[in-house]
Amino acid sequence: MVIDKVKKVNEEEKDVKKNVKAADMMIGKWVKCDSCKEIIYKEELHQNLSACPNCGKHFRLSARRRIKQIADEGTFKEIGKDILTKDPLNFKGYMKKVEGLKEKTKIDEAVKCGICEIERQKAVLGVMDGNFLMGSMGSAVGERITLAIETAIKKKLPLVLFCVSGGARMQEGIISLMQMAKTSSAIARLNDAGLLYISVLTDPTTGGVTASFASLGDIVLAEPNALIGFAGPRVIEQTIRQKLPEGFQRSEFLLEHGFIDKIVERKDMKHTLGELIRLHTKN
Amino acid sequence: MSNISAWDKVQLARQLERPKALDYINNLFDDFIELHGDRNFGDDKSIIGGIATLDGMPVTVIGEQKGKNAKENLERNFGMPNPEGYRKALRLMKQAEKFNRPIITFIDTPGAYPGLGAEERGQGEAIARNIMEMSKLETPIICIVIGEGSSGGALAIGVGDRVVMLENSIYSILSPEGFASILYKDSSKAKEAAEDMKATADDLKKFGIIDDIIKEPKNGAQNDFDKVIKDIKKYLIKNIKELEKLPIDKLVKQRYEKFRNMA
Numbered sequence: 001m002v003i004d005k006v007k008k009v010n011e012e013e014k015d016v017k018k019n020v021k022a023a024d025m026m027i028g029k030w031v032k033c034d035s036c037k038e039i040i041y042k043e044e045l046h047q048n049l050s051a052c053p054n055c056g057k058h059f060r061l062s063a064r065r066r067i068k069q070i071a072d073e074g075t076f077k078e079i080g081k082d083i084l085t086k087d088p089l090n091f092k093g094y095m096k097k098v099e100g101l102k103e104k105t106k107i108d109e110a111v112k113c114g115i116c117e118i119e120r121q122k123a124v125l126g127v128m129d130g131n132f133l134m135g136s137m138g139s140a141v142g143e144r145i146t147l148a149i150e151t152a153i154k155k156k157l158p159l160v161l162f163c164v165s166g167g168a169r170m171q172e173g174i175i176s177l178m179q180m181a182k183t184s185s186a187i188a189r190l191n192d193a194g195l196l197y198i199s200v201l202t203d204p205t206t207g208g209v210t211a212s213f214a215s216l217g218d219i220v221l222a223e224p225n226a227l228i229g230f231a232g233p234r235v236i237e238q239t240i241r242q243k244l245p246e247g248f249q250r251s252e253f254l255l256e257h258g259f260i261d262k263i264v265e266r267k268d269m270k271h272t273l274g275e276l277i278r279l280h281t282k283n
Numbered sequence: 284m285s286n287i288s289a290w291d292k293v294q295l296a297r298q299l300e301r302p303k304a305l306d307y308i309n310n311l312f313d314d315f316i317e318l319h320g321d322r323n324f325g326d327d328k329s330i331i332g333g334i335a336t337l338d339g340m341p342v343t344v345i346g347e348q349k350g351k352n353a354k355e356n357l358e359r360n361f362g363m364p365n366p367e368g369y370r371k372a373l374r375l376m377k378q379a380e381k382f383n384r385p386i387i388t389f390i391d392t393p394g395a396y397p398g399l400g401a402e403e404r405g406q407g408e409a410i411a412r413n414i415m416e417m418s419k420l421e422t423p424i425i426c427i428v429i430g431e432g433s434s435g436g437a438l439a440i441g442v443g444d445r446v447v448m449l450e451n452s453i454y455s456i457l458s459p460e461g462f463a464s465i466l467y468k469d470s471s472k473a474k475e476a477a478e479d480m481k482a483t484a485d486d487l488k489k490f491g492i493i494d495d496i497i498k499e500p501k502n503g504a505q506n507d508f509d510k511v512i513k514d515i516k517k518y519l520i521k522n523i524k525e526l527e528k529l530p531i532d533k534l535v536k537q538r539y540e541k542f543r544n545m546a
């Protein structure tokens with residue numbers, strides 16, 4: 001996402017080569033915050049956990065960066081890496097697109113799961129990645145998440161899932177719908193085992209992911225100003241033929257309507273998770 | 284195997300005169316008593332639920348209800364439930380579990396309603412909770428797709444020990460129009476999408492997502508409804524008997540594994 005922004009800015013400012021900032025942007029050192037319009041050094045942005053140092057806007061994060069922010073250094077051990085994209089519909093161009101994305105993003109699906117430590121406490125961590133087909137859930141995502149849930153059950157560990165998703169993976173048709181049943185049933189078993197599940201909703205969390213595991217946490221956290229909903233805003237506008245109110249389907253809106261427990265800024269996320277896990281640890 | 288196209292089936296599945304949930308409920312069962320409300324917000328008329336008897340045995344029935352004309356469709360919101368509809372369904376399903384009644388659901392929806400109030404009241408949460416709770420209900424569940432089974436709005440009453448489709452119904456991730464507009468950037472390519480989506484009963488049987496297909500007369504269930512009712516009734520009685528023989532923990536385990544193993 002950040003890469004896209006840089007490209008756009010580059011195109012707009014092709015002829016201002018003398019400007020140092022613009023020149024640096026060409027080589028990808030700067031990005032523009034689309035919230036406050038400030039030009040920010042990428043390095044500074046990353047040091048600030050990819051939140052805008054000027055206005056606080058939370059930029060979207062790759063799974064790799066997210067894991068780095070949440071897991072104690074060097075503790076993350078990936079599980080389910082051998083579960084890969086399937087093409088049940090034999091959908092034209094799908095696998096080619098997936099191969100291209102793998103090449104471009106250096107990730108192999110829209111979620112990465114593993115066992116790690118969070119503030120020195122063992123946990124199962126799953127992190128979705130919006131750079132891979134908008135974080136949509138097909139069979140590989142559903143299977144990896146289910147495997148993560150089952151691992152938590154087997155090893156009696158708390159589970160933390162970071163959600164970001166455009167919804168179901170359309171290219172996998174009905175198979176993608178069934179991932180909602182698969183993952184939610186696994187959460188039911190986790191509940192029966194008395195284990196903690198914290199889901200963290202980040203921008204955007206919509207569709208089939210919202211209508212399955214994302215909404216089922218014992219504790220549901222969200223990053224500030226994330227778009228969270230079942231139907232997309234455009235679909236709703238077309239259906240009701242009116243403009244949506246300011247802030248509709250944002251984290252603050254969901255908090256007010258009782259669907260999330262707490263909004264947590266990125267800088268406090270790891271510690272909040274650490275505290276919550278500690279509070280659920282029986283000695 | 285029928286030789287009519289996927290798009291023809293979409294049309295048949297959506298026909299106004301095609302039998303709706305209430306037609307099935309009124310003809311399959313005796314003594315239907317409709318029960319209303321989610322005990323929280325309201326009563327959603329796009330989902331019907333209640334208690335009835337099937338061949339003398341008490342059962343809980345739930346169905347997504349479309350209308351057969353414009354007026355009925357307005358009243359039923361075109362079969363697009365709001366969260367309170369799903370929560371009513373869940374309340375009645377938990378009641379069924381308490382009284383050891385089998386549950387029979389009828390799926391027929393273009394999708395969960397994408398409205399302002401639906402989002403305010405947690406459409407996603409309502410669907411998620413239904414799916415999760417259905418996966419562990421300690422009573423037999425049979426789900427029948429009778430028309431259009433579209434998206435999470437269908438799955439929210441679709442997690443069962445047996446999931447079956449009428450021959451000309453469809454079950455899909457979203458409408459062919461929606462699929463075409465997202466993947467082909469052109470909603471007029473719905474016909475092409477209907478084929479590519481593989482959403483007919485035959486397709487879903489091949490994928491292992493449904494257990495059985497119930498035959499329909501030529502040009503749709505309404506053309507010999509008595510026969511369709513007779514066949515569904517036979518199917519329900521036979522399968523409920525089978526499911527009731529299983530110890531509860533085995534029944535729930537089998538249901539879990541059924542969805543666990545889907546691709």
Ligand SMILES: [Zn+2]
Nearest residue numbers: 033036052055
């Ligand atoms: Zn900013």
